[in-house]
Amino acid sequence: MEKGKSVANGITPSLKNLQLNPRLKAVSSSPLSHSFPLPLKKSKPRSLVSLCLGFLGQHLEDIITDISELAAGFPPDIKLAMVAIARRRKLLNDDFLIVLAEHSWELLDISGSDITDFGLATVAKICTNLQAVDVSRCDKITAAGISELTCHCWSLEILRCGGSPRSDFTARRCLSLLKPKLNDVEEESWEELDRMDICSGAQSLRWLVWPKIDEDSKMSLATECPRIIVNPVPSPIGFHGLQVPAEASASVALDYSMVEDIDPKTWAISGAARRSIDLPSRDELPMAERFRLAFLERDARLAPKRAKNARQHRRRAEREYLMSSTNAKSIALASQASKFLHNRS
Template sequence: MEKTSWDAADIPEVDACPPVVKEDTSGSRPTQNFQPDIRVERKRIPGKSRSLVSLCVGNLGRHLEDIIEEIHLVAPSFPPSVKASLLAIARRRGLLCDELLVALADETWELLDVSGSDITDASIEALAKICTRLRAVDISGCSRLTPRAVRVLVQHSPSLHTLRWGGTALSNTTARLALGYILPKLNRNEEAEESWEELDIERVGKGGQSLRWLVWPSIDEKSKERMETECPRVVVNPKLFSKGLSVPWEARPGTVLDATFLEDIDPDTWAVKTSRTGGFQVLPRKDLHSKETAVLSIAERFKLAFISRDERLAPKRAKNFRQNQRRAEKAWLKTDPEAKARAWAGMARKSLKGLEG
């Protein structure tokens, strides 16, 4: 056996370095040491090694019920992607509640998926004021939300182009009552303002001005006809291969909005059963197909109808109030001599200033 010097030893080199050519000082033909392709070997390894951040997020999600009470103290220091991953894990484990949603809300979020959870209007209204960049929202199966939450969400999300809702008896009823809040349209005032200065620009348009896609699998014929008549620009339940349409992935059937936040998380994280007992009570997931939730009670119907009518007539009441104030001021100027004299004196001063100028 010939002895090999250190210069001739075949030492594996670092990945991403070019192959090294070593010259023989004896004048013979140079020998080339080929580096093995480590990247090819990695592809052969079954499974993919998870990042340290993903392992930490998975550990937090596995014990989320133990830290949910104090998560508002540490959540502000989490990156937005970590908050979104924890929210997705909480939704799958049935732990998503109002406190957790508000604690994890981040102003940079563009996607929101709270489908099938027990959140209420309070958390949606608080989140809408924080997350103003939302472009796709999934509230399907949220039976505790009312049209008020939808109105606030659309009002504070000017970039919202995809909305997914419906799915249960209660959420379908909420969707029908809130249909007028999401349709992009102009306000129609019965009485015109006296001047452009008195026109409130916020009342010119209402509804989802950027809304283009509505995913509502269980839409009824009456609501579908209303959508086609009042706003044909919004596509209801778009098909994947629609002629002349480029359907974004957020609006495609069967899409899960928060799936992208869990690509590198161990699926066993949200397979852990919740067994928390204590002061903080997580509301149990309701049976979405039970007969008890099939029909709304009469009292609930009256309440939703009253809220919808009151919100619809609020702008008109404010307008009538302003007009009554202006009429009262004009009547006061006509009947009170002192007020009339002051008004004429003010007009005279303005005229003198104009002549002097």
């Protein structure tokens, strides 16, 4: 997998070299370090690219219908960052994803979105270089969509699934699709197999993140396809002798690197619409609070219409007054005559 950088630098991140460990503060070994506190390191200012993405993300509802024209000249990593923002804003659907899809993408996070089998299949045909995909909590994706993904993306190494009852059901239905089916071969181990020996299935799949996998499915994978490691736990010494990639960790969003330099307010901008994936769902709020937020949202939406109606009513009242009052008519005619005489002079 090619080495990359963060979105802030304008280059697609690498799956192998993504660093997720928090930065540790350096402590001096000098005796003075125990007597005087070290100065705090100033946070790095956000890049211009990140600020622009944040602005676009806050107004995504206004530009989503014209996204195909606006994003036509954007680099692939910027398009992927917009997909990450749309997912957090609960605006990611088939049309949005298909318009932005790029052949060079290596990761795709559509978890918790409204993407369907059609959207996933279309993107799989475009983004054939995908190596890590997250379809967890995608209740509109079935085994048909996963089949298209494994059929066109032969480099797929990491797959995240499950997370909801419907998605767990789909994952169980996809077990036969994930297990590679072999031609007539004489090798004694999976490591000795060549890609040409595998006729179908997820040929390169190595890591499966499925938090609530049932014991039968886990045992079936361990017996029939031991090369696929389920729910690996990253550690400094590796997992079963293997270094687990950061993208195979369920504790961090797959597209985290695409938005780590963007202000989180981008996807949590208004009280009623604050639906960040890191915050509780609106459905978990008390009923009275939900009604209050709904009223505020409706009141803000109808405020421009009320102001327009008030202006129309005022102008209508002024016209009716001029038509019904003799005194008002004489004042209006005198004003017009005064303007005429002033212009003549």
